[in-house]
Amino acid sequence: MDELVNVGPNLFGKIQQLSEVTALNWENLVNSARKNKISLLMVSGYRSFDYQAQLIQNKLDKGMIIEDILKVNAPPGFSQHHAGIAIDIATIGVRPLTEDFDSSLAFAWLLQNAANFGFSMPYTKNNIFGFIYEPWHWTYNK
Numbered sequence: 196m197d198e199l200v201n202v203g204p205n206l207f208g209k210i211q212q213l214s215e216v217t218a219l220n221w222e223n224l225v226n227s228a229r230k231n232k233i234s235l236l237m238v239s240g241y242r243s244f245d246y247q248a249q250l251i252q253n254k255l256d257k258g259m260i261i262e263d264i265l266k267v268n269a270p271p272g273f274s275q276h277h278a279g280i281a282i283d284i285a286t287i288g289v290r291p292l293t294e295d296f297d298s299s300l301a302f303a304w305l306l307q308n309a310a311n312f313g314f315s316m317p318y319t320k321n322n323i324f325g326f327i328y329e330p331w332h333w334t335y336n337k
Contacts, residue, residue, distance in 0.1 A: 199241055199279050206285055211240040214279035217335040221282060224312040233304045238283035238291050238331065242276035266327050275317070280335045282314075297330035305333065313337035 197214035202221060205211045213221060221237075228235045242250075248271045254264045268274070275281035285291035286301035296302050309315065315336055318329035 206236045213240045217280050220312045234287040236285045241279040244271040247271040
């Protein structure tokens with residue numbers, strides 16, 4: 196894994212980290228989007244194994260069953276967030292981490308431009324990974 200660097204606060208004010216190369220390309224992506232009057236906001240970047248485990252435990256504590264949780268959250272050790280290459284993205288006017296993101300101007304802009312910066316959306320509809328459709332989840336691939 197590349198060294199992690201701080202990339203500033205997410206939309207909730209918590210400092211986020213990404214791998215160094217992902218951070219550079221994220222900054223370029225955000226700046227390009229801004230020039231096109233598109234708002235891209237980070238919900239989450241790097242997650243530790245412990246943090247990923249806690250996300251799952253919190254859902255178990257709320258009564259969710261593990262099979263349903265694992266359609267939404269990768270188990271610790273298997274999340275793209277562990278490598279600092281995954282970013283959950285939001286935009287102004289759309290509730291974060293919902294499929295509604297795919298009807299936003301930000302999503303349309305990402306579909307046309309994200310690949311130019313090395314980003315792709317792995318969890319498309321009916322993806323091979325078995326995860327739910329996550330139009331907000333993008334990864335750096337170069």
